[in-house]
Amino acid sequence: MLWIYATLLVVSLFAIVGVRFAGLFPPLTSYAENINVNYGYFVDSTNSHILGYVKESAIFRSVDDPKDIPWQLGKKSYWIKMNVENMGADHRHLSLYFDTPMIDRLNIYQFASEGQEVKRWHLGDSVQKGYTQVDMPPAVPLTLDGFESSTIYLQVYSTGIPVMPIWLLNAHEFHVLTQLLHAVWGGFIAIMLLVAVYNLAVFLSLKERVYLVYSGYVLTALVQLGAVHGFGIYLFPPAVQTFFSNNIVALTFGLFLQALLFAHLYLRVHKVESLLRQIVHYGIMVLSGLMLISFVLPEHISGTFLIAIQPMFYGLIGVLIWQRWNVGRRWSGMFLFSWLPLLVAGIFPPLLVTGVIEYTLLTRYALMFGTVLAVLCMALALAERFRHQREESVYQLTHDAMSATPNANVLSLMVESLINRNVNFKLCCFEIGRFSSLAPYMSAEEKRYFVGQVCEKLDAALDSDVVHVVESGYQKSRSYRIASIKEGHFGFIVLSSDDEKVALLLSSVIDELDCYVELNSFAIRIQGTIGTSSYPKDGKLTDVLFNKSLQALTETSMTVNKVHAYDSLNNFNRTLNMSLVADLKKAIDNDELELYHQPQIDLRSGSIHGSEVLLRWEHPKFGQVSPEVFVKLAEGVGLINDLTIWVIKRAFYQQSKLIELGYSRRLSINISASDIAIPNLVDKIADIAQNYNVPTGLLSLELTESTMVSDYVRLNEVIEKLSKFDIEVSIDDYGTGYSSLTYLSQLPFTELKIDRSFITGITSNPRQQNIVRTTTEMAKSLGLMVVAEGVEDLETAVILKRYGVDIAQGYHYSRPLSFSQYLLYLKRTSHQIPISVKHPRRQGSQLG
Numbered sequence: 001m002l003w004i005y006a007t008l009l010v011v012s013l014f015a016i017v018g019v020r021f022a023g024l025f026p027p028l029t030s031y032a033e034n035i036n037v038n039y040g041y042f043v044d045s046t047n048s049h050i051l052g053y054v055k056e057s058a059i060f061r062s063v064d065d066p067k068d069i070p071w072q073l074g075k076k077s078y079w080i081k082m083n084v085e086n087m088g089a090d091h092r093h094l095s096l097y098f099d100t101p102m103i104d105r106l107n108i109y110q111f112a113s114e115g116q117e118v119k120r121w122h123l124g125d126s127v128q129k130g131y132t133q134v135d136m137p138p139a140v141p142l143t144l145d146g147f148e149s150s151t152i153y154l155q156v157y158s159t160g161i162p163v164m165p166i167w168l169l170n171a172h173e174f175h176v177l178t179q180l181l182h183a184v185w186g187g188f189i190a191i192m193l194l195v196a197v198y199n200l201a202v203f204l205s206l207k208e209r210v211y212l213v214y215s216g217y218v219l220t221a222l223v224q225l226g227a228v229h230g231f232g233i234y235l236f237p238p239a240v241q242t243f244f245s246n247n248i249v250a251l252t253f254g255l256f257l258q259a260l261l262f263a264h265l266y267l268r269v270h271k272v273e274s275l276l277r278q279i280v281h282y283g284i285m286v287l288s289g290l291m292l293i294s295f296v297l298p299e300h301i302s303g304t305f306l307i308a309i310q311p312m313f314y315g316l317i318g319v320l321i322w323q324r325w326n327v328g329r330r331w332s333g334m335f336l337f338s339w340l341p342l343l344v345a346g347i348f349p350p351l352l353v354t355g356v357i358e359y360t361l362l363t364r365y366a367l368m369f370g371t372v373l374a375v376l377c378m379a380l381a382l383a384e385r386f387r388h389q390r391e392e393s394v395y396q397l398t399h400d401a402m403s404a405t406p407n408a409n410v411l412s413l414m415v416e417s418l419i420n421r422n423v424n425f426k427l428c429c430f431e432i433g434r435f436s437s438l439a440p441y442m443s444a445e446e447k448r449y450f451v452g453q454v455c456e457k458l459d460a461a462l463d464s465d466v467v468h469v470v471e472s473g474y475q476k477s478r479s480y481r482i483a484s485i486k487e488g489h490f491g492f493i494v495l496s497s498d499d500e501k502v503a504l505l506l507s508s509v510i511d512e513l514d515c516y517v518e519l520n521s522f523a524i525r526i527q528g529t530i531g532t533s534s535y536p537k538d539g540k541l542t543d544v545l546f547n548k549s550l551q552a553l554t555e556t557s558m559t560v561n562k563v564h565a566y567d568s569l570n571n572f573n574r575t576l577n578m579s580l581v582a583d584l585k586k587a588i589d590n591d592e593l594e595l596y597h598q599p600q601i602d603l604r605s606g607s608i609h610g611s612e613v614l615l616r617w618e619h620p621k622f623g624q625v626s627p628e629v630f631v632k633l634a635e636g637v638g639l640i641n642d643l644t645i646w647v648i649k650r651a652f653y654q655q656s657k658l659i660e661l662g663y664s665r666r667l668s669i670n671i672s673a674s675d676i677a678i679p680n681l682v683d684k685i686a687d688i689a690q691n692y693n694v695p696t697g698l699l700s701l702e703l704t705e706s707t708m709v710s711d712y713v714r715l716n717e718v719i720e721k722l723s724k725f726d727i728e729v730s731i732d733d734y735g736t737g738y739s740s741l742t743y744l745s746q747l748p749f750t751e752l753k754i755d756r757s758f759i760t761g762i763t764s765n766p767r768q769q770n771i772v773r774t775t776t777e778m779a780k781s782l783g784l785m786v787v788a789e790g791v792e793d794l795e796t797a798v799i800l801k802r803y804g805v806d807i808a809q810g811y812h813y814s815r816p817l818s819f820s821q822y823l824l825y826l827k828r829t830s831h832q833i834p835i836s837v838k839h840p841r842r843q844g845s846q847l848g
């Protein structure tokens with residue numbers, strides 16, 4: 001409503017000043033006090049008569065007032081005869097005032113009563129003469145002695161508008177009129193230049209073309225009206241002013257062109273591909289063509305085109321406003337209102353030309369007044385449009401596009417405000433259940449509808465006095481208690497520190513949300529989880545509270561723990577783990593890790609078959625870090641492949657040392673599902689083996705059962721390629737995961753490793769004995785070697801040997817040993833004489 005009040009203020013001030021200023025103008029009449037004037041006219045249709053013929057032979061038709069002369073467009077001359085007689089004895093100084101800045105030629109001849117010529121004047125905007133600043137406003141002085149009479153002949157010629165008022169004023173009245181007209185012109189020039197410069201500055205700041213076009217429109221209107229009323233002589237050199245005056249129709253077409261382009265940009269028609277946009281483009285081309293043609297066509301012909309095209313031009317502007325009304329109703333309404341003064345004022349020039357209305361100062365300057373009012377209103381419309389754009393920009397910055405709810409920025413401001421006021425509260429984060437897996441299967445419209453339904457139901461479920469209102473109504477829209485944090489996540493604030501009451505409230509919210517949303521092709525059940533953090537217990541900074549709410553959300557589940565409060569102890573462990581990431585990367589790069597070996601014993605001969613390498617990490621600050629911790633951490637942050645390659649390199653290095661000492665033993669290395677995805681894994685293993693001169697036949701890779709179901713096709717390719725290098729492949733922890741006889745029968749495994757959970761306590765558990773026996777028999781039937789881990793005593797080893805298990809490892813034989821300890825173990829338990837080993841080759845089972 002602000003623009004309405006501003007517009008009413010501008011119009012009211014304009015009306016008050018206009019009424020007050022109009023009272024200062026002297027009355028304009030074709031007769032002066034105590035002066036008798038008789039008027040007559042003669043039309044020279046051929047433009048061939050000279051003054052002598054007109055004076056002696058032309059037949060003048062008498063008129064009571066010069067406004068009754070039938071002016072018409074066309075190439076013809078009008079001769080006006082004035083018989084002026086001073087009826088008093090006083091000496092009179094008069095001014096014969098003509099509002100004729102656009103008349104091509106105005107020749108004035110004054111004769112005394114005896115017939116001799118007293119003086120002649122040549123006015124008009126023709127190239128031969130042209131106006132100067134002294135001629136504005138155009139008038140000639142007359143001096144009559146008491147009872148003196150004089151005859152004046154006026155020759156009027158124009159290819160354009162020949163209408164010319166003839167006003168007879170005394171010298172003082174004309175002086176007052178001159179001062180007032182200059183004030184009007186000066187005010188008009190000042191307003192137009194200020195508006196043009198201001199919008200040009202806005203364009204340079206915002207880089208929006210609409211402001212540049214509007215500046216051009218205002219300047220073109222200034223030039224056009226300067227030519228129409230003659231005050232352009234104060235702005236431009238005489239030659240330039242003459243050019244503008246002689247091409248007034250082309251200037252008007254240019255004004256229409258810029259007005260249409262301005263409407264095109266202001267109403268954002270150019271933003272939408274539509275038929276309306278094409279029509280506007282055609283309209284711009286037509287106006288451009290008419291403007292160019294008007295420079296060469298006679299003015300009376302181009303003026304006819306101008307009058308004819310005005311209804312179509314205003315009609316097109318009306319269609320633009322009508323079609324684009326819904327895009328910005330507020331500033332579109334202001335745009336429509338700003339055109340009204342120009343529409344009304346634009347009627348006067350053609351009516352004056354056709355003689356429909358009387359030629360007065362008011363009708364003569366109506367277009368100027370309407371232009372000023374329209375320019376001011378349009379400036380207000382631009383300001384309203386800019387304000388609306390700013391509101392849209394702010395809305396986009398503070399609201400989520402999908403849900404139309406306030407975004408995290410708004411919620412952060414609310415949290416900061418509460419922190420500054422030291423108000424206890426809980427920041428809650430709600431996550432839509434399974435949204436990340438459902439979203440890819442929804443169209444944009446379905447997703448927007450589903451999220452909108454969730455937001456409505458969530459906001460309604462939170463309709464409680466203890467839930468803080470995040471936004472109390474943006475642009476008179478509804479209030480929200482929730483804010484979008486990211487896709488599928490919404491935050492809200494509970495103004496309570498009572499954990500039990502908050503938990504009860506959040507549980508009721510979860511229950512109330514449990515319903516279905518019907519989409520086009522299916523129904524989706526609304527479920528969700530909530531994580532919370534408390535101020536000031538969990539933190540005193542906004543970012544900290546947000547992060548802890550999201551961390552608490554990760555501890556929730558869709559089945560049991562749907563609401564979870566931030567747990568500082570649990571988070572400490574997570575933070576500690578994350579702090580190990582950089583240290584682990586450094587340890588890998590600097591070889592600060594260590595491989596331990598747990599011997600594997602051949603139950604058939606009692607000799608050392610080989611060892612399983614186990615990774616150890618002695619942290620400089622935290623001491624020995626469990627492999628379960630840092631291996632899981634490496635998988636989570638993407639370091640597992642680097643870790644595996646490090647293990648393989650270090651294992652082959654140690655294997656080369658064993659070979660040099662004559663201990664040709666097998667090494668078993670664990671790899672994960674993500675390691676299978678390493679590009680050219682087998683080639684990298686072969687290259688490492690070649691670098692250390694180690695035969696690939698002494699390597700066994702142990703795959704967990706989960707590896708088999710991660711990518712069966714890729715796993716099959718890798719195992720087949722490993723078999724070409726005689727690298728054994730073992731199923732690790734058999735029986736604890738996703739074992740399938742299909743995988744065992746189709747994939748070329750060479751070994752099956754029974755998990756320790758089936759070995760521990762086997763001596764007293766018949767069911768475990770049956771499982772181990774049948775598993776061993778099945779593996780044997782498939783041609784697989786069987787390894788048992790977790791052998792703690794001799795009795796277990798005896799049972800396993802009886803069942804046919806090939807290899808055993810466990811504390812009964814040895815704990816995991818460092819490499820130096822493993823060497824001592826080999827020396828102590830092995831009676832094998834060191835043997836030489838052929839260097840591996842790539843062909844066959846060995847690398848060359």
